Amino acid sequence: MRWLIAFLFAMQAIPALAQDALPPAPYAYKQLDDPALEAKATALMETLRCLRCQSQSINDSDAPMAGDMRHQVRSRILAGEDPEDVRVWLIERYGDYVSYQPEVSSTTWPLFAVPIALILLALLVLFGRLGRRHKNGDA
Incomplete structure (x- = not known):
């Protein structure tokens, strides 16, 4: 075998x-x-x-x-x-x-769009936390 x-x-x-x-x-x-x-x-x-x-x-x-x-x-x-x-x-x-x-084509556009979307999301979260911290007087 x-x-x-x-x-x-x-x-x-x-x-x-x-x-x-x-x-x-x-x-x-x-x-x-x-x-x-x-x-x-x-x-x-x-x-x-x-x-x-x-x-x-x-x-x-x-x-x-x-x-x-x-x-x-x-x-x-x-x-x-x-x-x-x-x-x-x-x-x-x-x-x-x-x-x-x-x-950039119909098959490759996510490769270009996803990093930009992630950067925008990270900036939104960062500014949201900084704004909340400043509003509470922790800064």
């Missing part, structure tokens, strides 16, 4: 190992020959989040997925696409989370 369980676990790990064993895309670790195009690509890659490690930009990450994303960015910029168009394409493909510069 133990051998069967070990075999099943090993079979589940094979696809994950195969994904990391694939050779990297051509522009995953190779810069573009044109310095101006590479500067555009690098500036864009600094603003995109690695979906696997989540705390690094795709420019800084060594994750295979980040390498694939770098390849996509460089390939599209080399083909003449505008960096903002590439950003929009990546957001459409991976969601708003991929961008370090989220835009």
Whole structure:
């Protein structure tokens, strides 16, 4: 029975190992020959989040997925696409989370509204307590 369980676990790990064993895309670790195009690509890659490690930009990450994303960015910029168009394409493909510069939309507005509402609530409570304290002569 133990051998069967070990075999099943090993079979589940094979696809994950195969994904990391694939050779990297051509522009995953190779810069573009044109310095101006590479500067555009690098500036864009600094603003995109690695979906696997989540705390690094795709420019800084060594994750295979980040390498694939770098390849996509460089390939599209080399083909003449505008960096903002590439950003929009990546957001459409991976969601708003991929961008370090989220835009206000129907799905992201709570991320912007909730902190403002909490600050206003804290100020209301603070002024209410200070007003009550001043009224009672405790100050």
